[in-house]
Amino acid sequence: MVAPKSGFCCFGPSFFSSAAFILSIFANARCNLVSISEDNPLDRLSVNNLGLWCYEESGSGYLWSTENIEGDAKFEASRGLGTATMALGFCVWLFYCFAGCFRFGPRAFQAAGLFCLICCILQSLVFLVFQSGVCAGGCGIGVGGQCGIAAAVLWFFASIFSCGVGKEVAAAKKSEEAQDAQDMQDA
Numbered sequence: 291m292v293a294p295k296s297g298f299c300c301f302g303p304s305f306f307s308s309a310a311f312i313l314s315i316f317a318n319a320r321c322n323l324v325s326i327s328e329d330n331p332l333d334r335l336s337v338n339n340l341g342l343w344c345y346e347e348s349g350s351g352y353l354w355s356t357e358n359i360e361g362d363a364k365f366e367a368s369r370g371l372g373t374a375t376m377a378l379g380f381c382v383w384l385f386y387c388f389a390g391c392f393r394f395g396p397r398a399f400q401a402a403g404l405f406c407l408i409c410c411i412l413q414s415l416v417f418l419v420f421q422s423g424v425c426a427g428g429c430g431i432g433v434g435g436q437c438g439i440a441a442a443v444l445w446f447f448a449s450i451f452s453c454g455v456g457k458e459v460a461a462a463k464k465s466e467e468a469q470d471a472q473d474m475q476d477a
Contacts, residue, residue, distance in 0.1 A: 303399075303451035304386035307406060310444035311379040314413055317438030318372035321346045321353050324419060324435055330427030339432050340424065342369045342416070364422035368415075375412040375441075382406055382448070403452035410445035413438055 317323060321341040330337070337359075338348040345354055361369075382405050385398070416438055420429055431439075 301390075303402070303406070303448045303455055304389065306444050306448035306451055307379070307382050307386055307402075310406075310409065310413075310441045310448055311376075311383045313437045313441035313444065314372075314375050314379050314409070317413070317434045317441055318342055318376055318416065320344075320434045322432040322434040323416075323438065324425060324429040325432040327428035327430065330425070330429065339434075340429070341434055342372045342419070359424060362423040364418045365424050368417075368419040368422065371412050371418070372416045375409050375416065378405055378412070379409050379445075382409065399452050399455045403449045406445050406449035406452055410442050410449060413442040413445060 319341070321344040322339040323341045325339050326337045336348040337345045339346040340356075340359075343356055345356055345359065347354060359365075382402055385402050389399075389402075417435070419425060
């Protein structure tokens with residue numbers, strides 16, 4: 291029996307998951323997830339842009355750690371969700387790096403599709419930061435926030451394409467098994 295093929299057929303989900311992973315990094319690890327309005331309480335720190343782990347100072351453009359910012363439970367949850375997205379996204383990205391070279395069965399692609407869908411949900415939930423006390427005085431979507439929206443959409447497309455590849459691999463496996471059975475009967 292021949293193992294199911296993957297290889298080039300996983301180009302679609304590997305492209306979308308790679309792009310989503312890169313955009314998730316830009317959204318969650320940079321200092322511009324949200325832009326702070328002037329009437330925000332964080333203005334005492336002269337914050338221009340805020341990320342999950344750092345902020346940009348107005349005027350100077352210096353980047354600082356968020357240790358001076360008192361975050362509530364929703365801000366901390368956003369941090370955890372962003373970190374979980376990057377960790378799980380790295381695992382999915384690594385799977386697709388190997389999927390082009392090694393053969394995986396349909397269940398592996400379906401599991402990767404499920405993980406991509408989980409990344410989509412987690413990346414979307416990072417926007418809880420807008421309901422946190424940090425954004426009480428008003429926030430707008432920064433460049434990192436726009437990258438986060440794009441990442442969530444691409445994670446969703448990667449999940450759909452991954453499940454499609456799983457179906458394709460399963461159909462190829464059934465076809466090869468039927469051909470093997472036919473060859474055995476003919477011999």
